[in-house]
Amino acid sequence: MVDGRGVEDVVVVGAGPGGLAVAGALRMRGADPLVLDAGAGVGERWRTHYERLHLHTPRGWSHLPGYRIPRRFGRWVARDDVVRYLEEYTAHHRLRLRTHTAVDRIDPGSGSGDARWHVHLADGTTVAARDVVVATGYNHTPVTPAWPGRDGFTGEMLHARGYRNGRPWAGRDVLVVGTGNTGTEIATDLAEHGATRVWLSVRTPPHILARDRMGLPAQATGIAVRRLPPRLVDRVSGVLARVQEPDLTEFGMPRAAPDLYSRTLEGRVPVQDVGIVGAIRARRVEPVAALEAFDGDEVVLADGTRLRPALVVTATGYRAGLEPLVGHLGVLGERGLPTVRGSAPPEARPGLWFTGFTNPISGMLRELRIDAGRIAAGISPSRGGARPRG
Secondary structure (H helix, E strand, C coil): CCCCCCEEEEEEECCCCHHHHHHHHHHHHHCEEEECCCCCCCCCHCCCCCHHHHCCCCCCCCCCCEECCCHHCCCCCCHHHHHHHHHHHHHHHEEEECCCCCCCEEEECCCCCCCCEEEEEECEEEEEEEEEEEECCCEEEEECCCCHHHHHHHEEEEHHHHHCCHHHHCCEEEEEEEECCHHHHHHHHHHHHCCCEEEEEEECCCEEEEEECCCHHHHHHHHHHHHCHHHHHHHHHHHHHHHCCCCCHHCCCCCCCCCHHHHHCCCCCCCEECCCHHHHHHHCCCECCCCEEEEEEEECCCCCEECCEEEEEEEECEEEECHHHHHHHEEECCCCCCCCCCCCCCCCEEEEEECCCCCCCCCCHHHHHHHHHHHHHHHHCCCCCCCCCC
16 A cells, blocks of 8 residues: 555565465455565466476465465465465455566665655666565575586586476486485486486485375474474484384485484475485485586596486575675675564564565475464554455
């Protein structure tokens, strides 16, 4: 909603699940936020993920505020259905959305009136706002390590963000670097599409969990331990791992260290098994040592092995990429993530909120829903619960 001086009540930067969740929660409290996104539609990054992707959390625990995921999308919602849900969510809450609108920088306002923040757009214009919610995403800017010889590699290299499916690589050798959910799923997809050999480069052996066990999703355990001391959870999970995590040592995958929860605090959640264990046991995916360097058309591994893949897929993660946007405001920590997020704005920056910059063991979408309610309450504590009809 814009006041008579052209100041928006709330601007939300990002039309992914986090931004839409906050906007929906605000609409439920009677507010009318403006949502800005550089893409052509909501959930732009979901539209470009690899094709086999499904939510790793069940439909019933993955909805955003005020509108549940339709039953017709199944228990484990596919990538394209996540996009459909976000589109339906936007329509349900009648969210005010401006696409093709990139935000370059957020600056403090003049201090007078309600214009606490100025949102500078890539087209040179500025939007003044009382409150700004930054929801540009945890996985924003792809990261590829600067391995020695990388620029001279004569094969093809592709970051996981650019991977869609394994059809173009049938009959060819591929090395996948990274053993998170993305890397293991891409390796499985390549094997299923007929790649001759699929190597999976392992630096830190992952914790691999069944997506559900006897009908109970792995997320339930994550929710149960969310607030427990990390060392306690690590000790307990280390004992349970002998029973619950597959032993793939004979296939070249060492067991993970007893640090399951400690890793999640660094943003590295356990791998959900949606095919990788079977692919490794069938020797369709071969774990190998960590990538150390490139040498012409060869890849050099930490144990001295040399491989000659046609393609190297780097599933080596992302940065939040917030520095151009808010790096000058003193609100980012050492890892480039907001020092305060979800429940309150930074003390010295009233009216500036962040959501979606954690990768919690209890499920990203669940936590986005919780954060959205807290942020909406903090922004508009005096508003009623009724939605405007106009």
